[in-house]
Amino acid sequence: MNFPLGHISSLCKYTGISFTAGAITHGFFSGERSFWTAAFGIAIYLVGGTLEKISNPDKDHSWTDVLAIGIVASIGLGFFTGGLQHFPDSPARSSWVVPVGFAMSLLAMYLMEGKGKVKVRSVLIYGVISLALVIAASLYSLSYFNEHGGDGHSHDHGAPAQVAAPSMKEVRIEVDDTMRFSPATWEAQAGEPIRIILVNKGKVDHELVIGTEKEIIAHAKEMANPSTKGHHHTNEVSAKPGQVAELVWTFKKPGQYAMACFEPGHYEAGMKGIINVVPKKH
Numbered sequence: 001m002n003f004p005l006g007h008i009s010s011l012c013k014y015t016g017i018s019f020t021a022g023a024i025t026h027g028f029f030s031g032e033r034s035f036w037t038a039a040f041g042i043a044i045y046l047v048g049g050t051l052e053k054i055s056n057p058d059k060d061h062s063w064t065d066v067l068a069i070g071i072v073a074s075i076g077l078g079f080f081t082g083g084l085q086h087f088p089d090s091p092a093r094s095s096w097v098v099p100v101g102f103a104m105s106l107l108a109m110y111l112m113e114g115k116g117k118v119k120v121r122s123v124l125i126y127g128v129i130s131l132a133l134v135i136a137a138s139l140y141s142l143s144y145f146n147e148h149g150g151d152g153h154s155h156d157h158g159a160p161a162q163v164a165a166p167s168m169k170e171v172r173i174e175v176d177d178t179m180r181f182s183p184a185t186w187e188a189q190a191g192e193p194i195r196i197i198l199v200n201k202g203k204v205d206h207e208l209v210i211g212t213e214k215e216i217i218a219h220a221k222e223m224a225n226p227s228t229k230g231h232h233h234t235n236e237v238s239a240k241p242g243q244v245a246e247l248v249w250t251f252k253k254p255g256q257y258a259m260a261c262f263e264p265g266h267y268e269a270g271m272k273g274i275i276n277v278v279p280k281k282h
């Protein structure tokens with residue numbers, strides 16, 4: 001065995017899988033970039049397989065095995081690992097991506113390593129049982145995340161309050177077409193519901209999304225994908241020109257939160273702000 005070549009080939013294969021997995025976690029089937037990421041992942045996996053064959057000439061894999069089965073293996077492993085990693089964020093997609101990936105990796109493994117060497121019966125028994133377990137676990141996770149609101153974002157930092165008490169604190173945020181929130185910085189108290197009133201004085205739609213910096217950036221990426229546009233989240237309120245809309249929100253933990261508008265181009269133009277959440281005063 002050629003050791004350096006073997007090392008490079010394993011690097012290529014794992015890089016390939018992680019690219020394919022990344023395409024899943026960053027919105028496969030939704031953006032052109034994800035498609036190219038996945039294609040690159042498959043290609044580099046095949047490079048890895050080719051190098052592996054060159055470094056290991058004793059192994060009796062044909063070029064068909066290396067290339068055709070390599071495609072199945074890289075997609076399968078990418079689906080499985082990417083789907084698992086992104087399960088809480090997109091349970092509906094992961095619930096089928098993970099079992100499909102598992103089945104593909106199983107098939108590829110059998111065709112590549114097992115065919116003619118292991119009993120078909122034992123592979124079938126293992127395949128059926130393990131796939132059934134993976135499907136069951138995926139369906140369970142799907143229902144778990146659906147119940148716990150993992151519809152793309154975790155909201156453990158806050159929750160929409162259902163009833164607006166008359167004594168509730170309010171913050172009035174005006175927006176117009178200068179792409180600024182006014183005020184752009186405001187304060188709230190942790191654990192205390194606040195009524196956020198969005199006043200749109202502009203001529204185009206505006207919205208207000210609140211969350212941690214990380215969630216806001218994740219939301220920005222999501223909005224860049226045409227297929228996920230129009231998703232409604234509980235941490236979001238939008239107002240048409242001349243309209244007033246409101247959202248009652250409770251920030252659970254103190255800290256710095258962000259707000260932003262994701263109408264096309266607005267966030268990029270600077271339509272964002274900061275919310276300082278201070279500990280509750282007793």
Ligand SMILES: [Cu+2]
Pocket residue numbers: 179205206207261262263266271
């Ligand atoms: Cu806007």
